[in-house]
Amino acid sequence: MEDIKKTVLEYVIEEYLEDEDEELTYDTPLISGGIVDSFSMVSLKRFLESKYKISIPDDKATPEAFDSVDKIYELVKEFVKA
Amino acid sequence: MSYSNKVKGIYKEQLKDIEDKGIFKEERFIHSSQAADIEVEFPKGTELKKVINMCSNNYLGLSSHPEVIKAAHEGLDSRGYGMSSVRFICGTQDIHRKLERKVTEFLGTEDTILFPSCMDANTGVFEAILSEEDVMISDRLVHASIIDGIRLCSAQHDTFKHSNMGHLEKKLQLHADKRLKVVITDGVFSMDGDTAKLDEMAGLCKKYDAMLFVDDSHSSGFIGKTGRGTHEKYGVLGKIDIITTTFGKALGGASGGCVSGRKEIVEMCRQKARPYLFSNTIAPVVVSGVLKVLDILSQSTERRDKLEKNAEYWRKGLTEAGFVLKEGDTPIVPVMLFNAGLAQNISRDLYEEGVYAIGFFFPVVPNGKARIRTQISAGHEIEHLDKALEAFLKVGKKYNVLGKSKQEIIAQYGL
Numbered sequence: 001m002e003d004i005k006k007t008v009l010e011y012v013i014e015e016y017l018e019d020e021d022e023e024l025t026y027d028t029p030l031i032s033g034g035i036v037d038s039f040s041m042v043s044l045k046r047f048l049e050s051k052y053k054i055s056i057p058d059d060k061a062t063p064e065a066f067d068s069v070d071k072i073y074e075l076v077k078e079f080v081k082a
Numbered sequence: 083m084s085y086s087n088k089v090k091g092i093y094k095e096q097l098k099d100i101e102d103k104g105i106f107k108e109e110r111f112i113h114s115s116q117a118a119d120i121e122v123e124f125p126k127g128t129e130l131k132k133v134i135n136m137c138s139n140n141y142l143g144l145s146s147h148p149e150v151i152k153a154a155h156e157g158l159d160s161r162g163y164g165m166s167s168v169r170f171i172c173g174t175q176d177i178h179r180k181l182e183r184k185v186t187e188f189l190g191t192e193d194t195i196l197f198p199s200c201m202d203a204n205t206g207v208f209e210a211i212l213s214e215e216d217v218m219i220s221d222r223l224v225h226a227s228i229i230d231g232i233r234l235c236s237a238q239h240d241t242f243k244h245s246n247m248g249h250l251e252k253k254l255q256l257h258a259d260k261r262l263k264v265v266i267t268d269g270v271f272s273m274d275g276d277t278a279k280l281d282e283m284a285g286l287c288k289k290y291d292a293m294l295f296v297d298d299s300h301s302s303g304f305i306g307k308t309g310r311g312t313h314e315k316y317g318v319l320g321k322i323d324i325i326t327t328t329f330g331k332a333l334g335g336a337s338g339g340c341v342s343g344r345k346e347i348v349e350m351c352r353q354k355a356r357p358y359l360f361s362n363t364i365a366p367v368v369v370s371g372v373l374k375v376l377d378i379l380s381q382s383t384e385r386r387d388k389l390e391k392n393a394e395y396w397r398k399g400l401t402e403a404g405f406v407l408k409e410g411d412t413p414i415v416p417v418m419l420f421n422a423g424l425a426q427n428i429s430r431d432l433y434e435e436g437v438y439a440i441g442f443f444f445p446v447v448p449n450g451k452a453r454i455r456t457q458i459s460a461g462h463e464i465e466h467l468d469k470a471l472e473a474f475l476k477v478g479k480k481y482n483v484l485g486k487s488k489q490e491i492i493a494q495y496g497l
Contacts, residue, residue: 015243016243018222018243018244033449034444034445034448034449035448035449037222039220039229039232039239039241040222040241042239042240043240043241
């Protein structure tokens, strides 16, 4: 399960960070911090769904649930388990 | 009527929240025409203050040009004030079509359709030409009006990192199976002042069979050797499938916009774009003004040449003073301050010194990237720029940001 966190963090860094000197940790606010906008959240959702072969319903894929790698991990864990 | 206390309370709370976050927007009343020197009433009710305007989109200084004003008067006299109709019922005059032909010629495209604004052009175009089987791939820093247009369209959507061609190529490969693909970008990015690499983008679009969309609102009239726009600068005139632009900035600064590009796309907009179908088009007085602007620009490049020189002078002055700038070669020169409070304080002090330049911070720009966006005009004389530089130097010294690196400013003020 820890792997999920690492994979998501790597994906977010690769996909969203613009500056090389920006730092990202597991609890960095992604949406409210302006790193991931609500549009780009769509590609993040798609990545999670295809990587972990899950389906995240729209009402669960909220900006709050995607606001940090920690929170995304909690969300993914819920569906991977189910 | 059911505007109860409960309803009122909800709005009051939301407005208070905006105020508490320090992002409440207040208008400043200008009591003069738009120009390099303006008279401003701010705060509301205070005495008028003469300031140098360093934040307008009046790039070519044509907003109050006597010839443009004269042409607008003539248009008003000969074609009246309004049309009281949308285009396809009884709202199209000969001069509307004349302007569409002139813009087509100016931008080097196949056809053009006018919209009440470029915001309307951007919100209407995607829905008119794309559907579920298609994909829109946009730069992450495109203008808010494009984002709204994308939201209104049923096609799939993806983004690529700002100006990152490698990332764009990956996205084009990822969406190779879609029926139609459109790559979407601004020509000049309004917050950073950098330009889209349209030559590379056109190459990638050709390779992956995608259309290329460019919003050239902050370019039309002055970017490129003859001011045709970003596509002229990058040598891809005639290769952009869809260009949207505004008449509300360099091209006279009043209002109105358009979609210009492939003939069939323009025709699809005429048949299906909702802001075109359900709203009056540009008023005759404005059409007449824009026609004159295009005449002026087709006769001489004097204005865009002066603007280029002014922008170089300004950028050099700020760099020598020791400010951190966003790199670029357009008249948009952002002075980076990183901290929102600092940007607000410096903007306020500049105003006291007679310079009108606005601070931008989250959510308009990403967190930690607060700045003062300065915009240069052909209406500025060197004396304006020297005076403004003097004010920047004084205020920059006060806040100890001159000669400091990004890291040093952040260490001093935080993010």
